[in-house]
Amino acid sequence: MTSLFEATELSAQIAGAHGTVRAVDRVSLAIERGETFALLGESGCGKSMTALAIMRLLPDGGSLAGGSVRLEGEELTSMTEAQLRDLRGGRVAMIFQEPATSLNPVLTVGRQLGESLAQHRGLRGEAARTTAVALLAAVGIPDAARRLDDYPFQLSGGMKQRVMIAMALAGEPELLIADEPTTALDVTIQAQVLDLLADVQRARGMGMLLITHDLGVVARMANRVGVMYAGHIVETGSRAAFFAAPLHPYSRKLFAALPKAALRGQRLETIPGSVPRLDQDFRGCRFADRCPRAWDRCHGEVPTWHVPAQGQAVRCHLYDPAQAAPAPAVLAAVPEQKPGNADAPADLLVVDDLRVHFPVRRGLLQRAVAHVRAVDGVSLRVHAGRTLALVGESGCGKTTVGKAILHLIASTGGTVMLAGEPVSANEPSRLAAMRRAIQMVFQDPFGSLNPRMRIGEIIEEGMLALNVEADGAKRAWIVEQLLQRVGLDGSMAARYPHEFSGGQRQRIAIARALAVNPKLIICDEPTSALDVSVQAQILNLLRGLQHEFGLSYLFITHNIAVVDYLAHDVAVMYLGRIVEQGPADDVLRDPRHPYTRTLLAAVPGIDGEFHGAAAAGNEMPSPLAPPPGCHFHPRCSQASDECRRSYPEALALGAGRVVRCHLYR
């Protein structure tokens, strides 16, 4: 019997300014009915291009360059555009990464759903409307009939992705291609959307091609896995086999680069070098230049597929039964001592009852009619030489806390003490001293560096502004030292940001922060825009700097694995307030607040075992109108009447732990 879907030696190329790039190079994969095939890889490896090549939706300048694609034995590559249009959104549907931009902002949900229904099922008018309501209800959208007339901006991110899924289901597809369907979503929402995808797949017996960079998502969803690197698949296998023993050195590196608690205090493995350009003819293995186990043969001969175990195939010379590879170099991680644990930690930064309220202005005179309590009474302590992680989902106010500490936005109330000195925006000298002591590294390294400035100037600017070093030659020397310290070349100071990759830019941002010798760096999601292997480099760098200079970090993130690896203390934030805080080990191993538990349970682990669906069925309410009582009670399975009435007081549980929940009174 033929597979539901089969791609054989599929290649696609894109004509660019610097020659033709072979973005997809002889990719072969097969998907059975009811099966999920996960295509795993880092950004730029060609996994999205593979999906677009299958749909024949390559961007301008892109074209197929060979191979065949068959759906139930029917060849797709020779189809006319008209036949393809029947196929797209019909038998093969697709959902995309960014639900916020993937829906047309000026058309209603009903209209966009209706288009698919009209195109593929000939439904119009009342029949289309009824079907659309049924579809929305099927993807878990409450009050579906009313939502039909909503515009995308009126829906939350998770709801938008549900609408995308409903649209994909409208044509009753046999194959669903999901391109990073949950990457833009918070983890609790991600868990819900993954559940939904698994449910609809089971109910309809669809095949699914799941494209992702997240090993956790693969572990949760996939039946089979293909690892993609530099335009082709280097390893395939069943989920169980792959997670039990990844074969290709690249796959192994991906696992080793994942931060986790067990690796605390050790360097994460990184992959040296960068992905090779795809506009060349490869004479050897594409990974050879970065591979710790490469030898002569890897550079001179393209590896073929080997099947070392049942159900697992790998494109690597190591598994060639005809030739024994040289013994691997020992790569055991060298444990380093945990930084900052020796002394009793002193408080470097004490934030007490910090409040940031944004007025909501309405009416003719623009009077403030209400306040968004973005930060509502947050108290934090960052110890010298240690890392405090501030964890929460998007919109909880964690970034606002960071900015308010630095007085980048005005706080409404509360105090910030730095090394025992109060910091106030009213005293310019104190503020400058504070900015010298606290620096910030931002999330998006592409947006946070001025594209018109040389990186030397970017790093130097802080020193000039805060009068750290008056001598120009001395400054140039410092810039060079800093660049070397963050792993770049000192001679790069004259270059512009666009000449660097995302990971390199984040190093530049860190060098910029270091330039004024800060005691504390506020890191706002510094790795969330980066690939896993690059993230490992940045985390190593941050950890090394902490060790070397005794830096403290306030690490703002939603990534629990990073917290587990890096942080000494954790504060969990929900709707403007800290709901639980304490030492990282205690909070993450033994969470007390129901929200912390939900958050931790929603993270898909790579052990392949899923800790049960997130109990929180809803999404985070608007901070403009937080629920009365405990803000979390509408999503909490253990909520009592008391929770609906009053916000719980902070309760000390000993050993530095504090929780705000009525359960522990």
Added chain:
Amino acid sequence: MFAYIVRRVLYAIPILIGVNLITFALFFVVNTPDDMARMQLGIKRVTPEAIQKWKAERGYDKPLFINAQASGTDKLTQTIFYTKSISMFAFEFGRADDGRDIANEIRTRMGPSLAIALPTFVLSLFVTISFALLLVLFRATYLDFWGVVVCVAMMSISSLFYIIGGQFLVAKLWNLVPISGYSGGLDAPRFLVLPVIVGVIGGIGAGTRWYRTIFLEEINRDYVRTARAKGLSEVRVMFGHVLKNAMIPILTGVVVVIPTLFLGSLITESFFGIPGLGSYTIDAINSQDFAVVRAMVFIGSVLYIVGLILTDISYTLVDPRVRLQ
């Protein structure tokens, strides 16, 4: 929305006072009331008495901004600026310095101005957007490449060239329409057809390029990929999805112009001898007729502000995310 409009109208008042002040100051930097009188009376029979009489009749015998001889509030009110400005805000423009009623002139000259400006505007919009859509549908082909080259060439040529070239070719060589002039009624189209066509052609280069950029920006958005992945045809993607989103930036440039169409075009009207408001303004500038210049600048500002408010309102029609508050 009502509160928003009220607020915007209130904002307009200081803007209009400022515009009026600047017009007034600029005009009297290069002119004095005596110059104006000499200009109006003619150079030959000018006596100091005649100038004084002319100034007194028209209220130009007072100081410009501050009347040092008067007392109290009269210091400010017994001035040319105050007396000439205050009636303006009641839309009473009074008489031109040559004695004719300005409001009456505006009413009669509005017709010819609109008769040219409105068809030019509508046709231009239609032609440039069609061309832009065509180039975008054939993007990354030779048609697109040469289309852009032609656009750049066309926008590099002065509009005067199109006017004079059109008059020479169509009117003089081929004798199809009169070179210039205007008459009302059924005879009007004969005079209008050339200026309208010239106006449309003159705007093709810049307009097409501008709309092409907008469409290209939209066509690379994620939602367009989603629409294609649904199996919609390229034409439906274009008209059902891209056009509606592209309307948002297009409206910014377009709606604001609509009210100012009443003012006509300075250059086109004077070259084609159309007795509209554009040529009225040019004539007034040439004859240093302050009353007319000031009235036209004032009306222009009012119409522009109206255009801006209309733009904001039109956003709410095409973009559901915009709510005026």
